[in-house]
Amino acid sequence: MFYYEIIITAHALAPLTYSCKNKLEPFSEVLVEVGNKQKKGYVYKQVGKPSFKCKEILSQTGFYLTATQIQLLEFISSYYSSELGVAAGLFEPFCESKNILDTSEFGDFSTLPELSDLQNKALDFSLKNDVSLIFGDTGSGKSEIYISAIAKTLKTGKQALLLMPEIALTPQMQKRLEKYFSQGVGLWHSKIAKGKKERILKDFMSGKIRLIAGARSALFLPFTNLGLIIVDEEHDESYKNASKPCYNARDLAIWLAKNSKKSKILSKKELSAESFRIPSGLNYDFEGIRTILGSATPSVVSYHKIPHFRLKGTFFTSSKQYLFDHSPLGLSNMIISHLAAVLEAKKQAVIFLPTRGNFKVLLCKDCGKSFTCPFCAVNMSLHKNANALKCHYCGFSSPLPSSCEHCGGSVLQSQKIGTSELKLMLESALPKAKIAKFDRDEITTAKKLETLLKDFNEGKIDILVGTQMLSKGHDYH
Template sequence: MWVDVALPLPLENLFTYKVPEKFCKEIGLGKIVTVPLGNRFSRGVVVKEVQELPPKLENSNIKEVHEILSLDSAISKIYLDLTFWIKEQYACSWGEALTLIPSFNIEKRGLSRKKSTTLAETLVEDVLGKEPRLSLTEEQNSALEPIQQAIMNGIHENFLLFGVTASGKTEIYLRAISKALAQGKSAIFLVPEISLCSAFWDILRKRFGEQVGLWHSQMSFNERNRILKEIKEKKINILLGARSALFVPMERLGLIILDEEHDFSYKQEEKPRYHAREAALKLGELIQGVVILGSATPSLESFYRALKKEFHLLELTKRVPSSRVPQLYLADRRTHSKNLAIFSPELLQAISKAILRREQVILALNRRGFSTFLLCVLCGFVWKCSNCNLAFVFHREEGEEEGRLRCHYCFEEKPMPKVCFNCTGESLFLGGFGTQKIVQELKKNFSFARILRLDRDTARKKKVSLETYKTFKEESADILVGTQMVVQGFDFPGVRLVGIVDADTALHHPDFRASERTFQWIIQASGRAGRNPEGGEVIVQTALPDHYTLQTAISQNYRAFYEKEIEFRKSLFYPPFSKLVLFRIQSSKKKDLVIAEAERLKELLVPFKGEEFQILGPGPSSREILRKQNRWQILVKCGNKESLQKVIKAGQSFQTKSGIKIVIDVDPYDVL
């Protein structure tokens, strides 16, 4: 008897091993085994039983399975099928996809006894107050009914729960879980980031007690083993966590919930580069269960699918009676100088009033904090690529005086202009600023204020991030300055004012999703300002107050934004009208060799080119040199599944020269 084993290697092929007689009764599909590989042993998963060897292996010296791990358990067929689907969709090997399953890794390392406190764990401990079971509004009842019917009837159905902020989506989630439990089913509740677990942990535990478990990547191995054991013993029937929780094998799984389904954190940036939303939809199909995608700002892809009846659209258009709508305003940053003021008079005045009233303030910048797009201060004109309708990015190579503008999708370049193309004015603004600059300016204007900063740099320091969070939560500071993370999931009741310091940097980030991200960001900010019972306000600073993204965000009109944005996507063949595949060629070798490999890859892809297939590039990545690696890339747009699979297979078959690596990212959320 022989078996085919999937190993966690970037190789398409499976490995065949002989099964020793002593293992013949225990071996089977999904069993985790150790097998010899070269001069070492590797862990793998049995994915196929082989009764008869193919001719090419008949005379081979086939090695034997060395050991079967966890004799009493195996990866189920459902998760074998799910990981095989991930392999096919996201350009990885089956073995790499199987590493997502906890049992594959849980015993791989020794159990850690060390437990350190992280910001995420503190957030989970710092839970919300007790909330009574709420009465449902008429809209909530209408949305809940088809969900409960699908759960009761054991029907597979995908729902998109589109509800404005504070419309009561959480209560619908809770009652759907109650119905699933009543039918003897379990549930997985996903949030996009670990820190956001805090918003639901206490609510779930108070409603459902000890049968709620938590799962995320920062847990110790001992803790993960305990959770898996309690799931198997049916003590845990509801699992809350970030995207990795999707692959925890729940007993009798019948319901999957993705809150904030639009969030880009559901896309994994490391291999296997899967999207948790798409994987959840596939898992829902495999278990024939119910999937609920919830958001106040659905992704354009999901809303498009809902309008095409691929999802059952449920809408909550009204906030619950106890919630007050925050006021949103635009503040024009334009001046008659060549630079833009960091703070508008409106925002400065609002900050001053808030501090005098002993209220707290959050000031947020774009996640990246800095983006060098070119803007005319006088008329608001932004230089964009004629092919892609995306903002050019300023580049200046070593030795260059003027610099140039480059599109990071099709790589069109333009010389740096001296005057505005639109109004001939000379007040051109180039550059951006980060959180440190904001703090400096605040200290000049509010020397008496207690100011904190929370961004990617400070978040890396556990002690600093914990102290920052606790200090602001306890209202021992006046102003919190940070990147987008500070308006995403944190609950600070003392905050009545949120300032978006620079909406333009986000809006003109060289990414076709820039408008969508900016719209979602502003709506999220309104949610943070709306936590105070007395209501709140959001001030959005911009030099482009007439832009449709900002106008629709201020009026909180998602459908108007969608109608405008979907036209742009369709005209330039962007998702949801195409699927994207990013190929990145990178190496520490000379730049010329990397470029030559990128050109060679393009030659392999050119035969597929047509109406349903477009190739952009090759050209340099935005971060052309990263960690001493030269990086060039090709972006492909595929109009159907057939062309997508051909492109993926072509990329996987591409043999790079020694020392040069190819990265394949399907549905990329960061093409820079």
Template sequence: MRIAKILLPVAKLFPLDYLIPEDLELNIGDLVVVPFRNKELTGIVWELVSNSEAKKIKTIRAKVPLNLNITSEVLELIKWMSSYYMSELGSIAKLVLPMDIAEKPIKVKEQKVNNNFVLPDLLEEQKQAVTILNESNKPTLVKGVTGSGKTEIYFHLIADYLAKGKQVLVMLPEIALSTQIINRFIERFGFEPIIWNSSVTKAHKKMILRGILSDKVKVVIGARSSLFLPFKNLGLIVIDEEHDDSYKQDDGILYNARDTAIVRGTFDKAQIVLCSATPSIETIHNIEIGKYQLVTLVNRYKNVALPNIEIIDMTKEKLSKNSYLSKLLIEAIKGNLDNKKQVLLFLNRRGYAPLMLCKACGHRLTCKFCSSWMVVHKATKKLECHHCGYQSKIFSSCPECLEDETLTICGPGIERIEEEAKALFPESKIAVISKDHAKSPEKIAQLLHQMENLEIDILIGTQIITKGYHFPNLTLVGVIDADLGSNNADLRASERTFQLLHQVGGRAGRGDSKGVVYLQSYYPDNTIFSYVKAGDEDSFFANELEIRKSADMPPFSKTASVILSGSSEAKILEIARDMVRIAPKANVKILGPASSLMSKLAGKYRYRILIIADKKFNLQKYLKFWLSLIKIPSFCHLKIDIDPKSFY
């Protein structure tokens, strides 16, 4: 009896046994069509065996046309992810095969690669970087100041790999970043790269998968999930803006796409290039211990000067009611506009105001399903929870004390900054970019095009605007609240704040005119600002690493979070306490249980247990044994987050 264990792209499923028809020859990795429940699915031949313990075994229907298969390198990646992130094989397979590709034949458009493309000449510093990269046999970080031409460097590498007939993957934290890169790519190479993200239609994704499996697709630019594409001949993986938190997936399978891409590169024997002006602490540490190599660019392209950084002490400002722009910033904006230059105002807070409260009883309007405040959105005339999406009308009276006309809004969101900017500069063309205002890549592309064509004078944006955009006529950046995020208890608060301020400041002065960045702060003596002002990331990283080392926190230790959630807070807390009570004795530190920073999310109360261990300790093995000691009731949802990036 010939049996194949078939891995199906079905969550929480392990390989299932199927009979192999007599006339069918199979190899591990082949794609086959099998019956599953009341439908047919495409699965991966995971293992070939001679017997089965299953009582009833169904038969494989057929091979997928064109003998398409998954390489041994991708199979190794699936195994590694399942083991490292403690997820079922079927859940990982769903990332590799997100939809069925065994239906009627699909016309695959081949990328016509013309190796006669001409790339612009590099500066001497960039040439040296390319030489080092060509000789490197380990993951390499290209660390350069904002505007130093990191993209041009990896374009030269792409050219080399295309000449060798290899496939290339360029990963971006936000696919919104792809617009400018795609345009530059087409200029350089004469063909359009394939884009892979959540907005691509199902039919187009099927065509892309077929093209990758048949080696007709050579270059893909994509977000997190692109790293699971079943490349047959992968030669180069570029991880742009490698420091960005968007590479960490915080729902479904909890994984870090940057780290997983590096593992994939190891299996595929592909070159790994990481790029960032503000690398992650983990990457800096990996360079220090010799695991990664470093290439540094200290000059902006064409030797354009870095912007000046000015700190505005908001404790000395006398702002009028409902005003959030300091007099100094307003005057600077006026001067910039008079010189026909563009302005970027940055506030990492969506909506009109982050809070509505009652002046009579002090009640704060919170989400009925979460422990978060309801954000005021004036444009839609609604209150919205930015965590679960719940919306309600804007109340005229307090829902707690029922008093009329006592509700007031507190603090600014970008809609409020837009309102103030329009009042101050009525003749200026003002636009807003955020998840609310630019909900599709097409809308983002439209705004970027308007910015590039000087159709926008003042652009107001959230974090989405900090990521690698190039606007040569933008010479002034105003950060409305530079304190936002730096004073919370998160391990990575300082790192994130430094990266964010450095990146947003890097949008200024990338053309012929020098830029200036204004940081508005109520804590101007914050040491982070001194590092940002001096452009001294090396000292910042050294100080931050010393703090982490003394606290025995990553990257000097391993961490994992056990997250328990359910509709009964008392029962969830009881289970969490029971878990800690029976935790096996080992060389680990267990903290908690403690209420998550977001203690209630989508109607579920949440508690966390944090486990800290030595770098060499097998944390996954320990967690598996620990979980085997307790039965988790069905009303309690348990998630394990290996290498957590946040503790919300």
């Protein structure tokens, strides 16, 4: 009989000891009984026979964590002070039975973008450093550099990961990547349905997909031969996970690039058949993991600590004009007249607001105090369709009040319009215009996102009103 400490997945428990008649490999996935419920877990290490009676492992699932995942798991647990079980809940395990990975060249890459001299210099700079930062102006052509770096990586038979803020992960981005890398691209984010995620994982583990474009959770997929990580918009706050374990995906990508060469876990001597399962045909070459950060407004920390290349100018010809409107109204005559002129010219308009809902603030006209979230101490936004006040940080909501909770005043005033209210005002001011809303309240599934952007590009929508999620990763004809 063998005895093992088991990490219980997604639970804040110390590893628990179980017995097994068979010899198990570290970080292979098993089913165990906790209380009277079946739970998944990972073999942590073999131990001697304990003094207490322990339960027997129910079965093996055939899945296990790859070497890169093991490295991340132990680092997250140590650096971010997280229980191993909680950190283990981040990962999607690998299945050897689906491993038919082909390490030959991936595609012919005959349609790669043509880079300018400055872009080529930026690409060479990035490929000479384990970690680098492309500090490029908006429209300077960072995406073309990413695509070229990905192509060079895939040509060597390695895998690549393109991390982006979730709001930038659109069907348009997937089509853009598929233009260069055919069907070998997988898009991974929270809006993708469970069934589709299972199909992506199956293709990824078989080697059919070698490039993953995803939100921060994509970092925890079962990479077996990772060669490149690109972190676009590296300054973006969405790379930080607010719940346990509280990690920063950008920092993890940097850590992987800097430590993959010297990690004890990843040394080839320890990656022997006696210690870890090495699927036949896989090349565990951790010498080549490289991380490229990109941003038009990089974080101070990245700019100070990481070698950077300054990419100025714009890749495409464009123009801009600033018009300042000092009117206190949310929708002034000047804005309406400009929108009317755009519509008359048979063109389209995009309007950005920082707030969803109808109004950002509801306050009492008598005492001047606003309604705030009891948990976050921030103003709660007014949502007319739900007849409620909602906190956009934690999700707490309360019924729309009829009087002030501080002084009992009955005159309540709303301020700072949101996307829903602006849409109503535009529909009243421009009754013939076809207007749609693009924010987190409206875009709840990947299908809705794809349909709305398709309708806008096909001219079925004249004016698109949205928050910052509308501003990233989209092309409008």
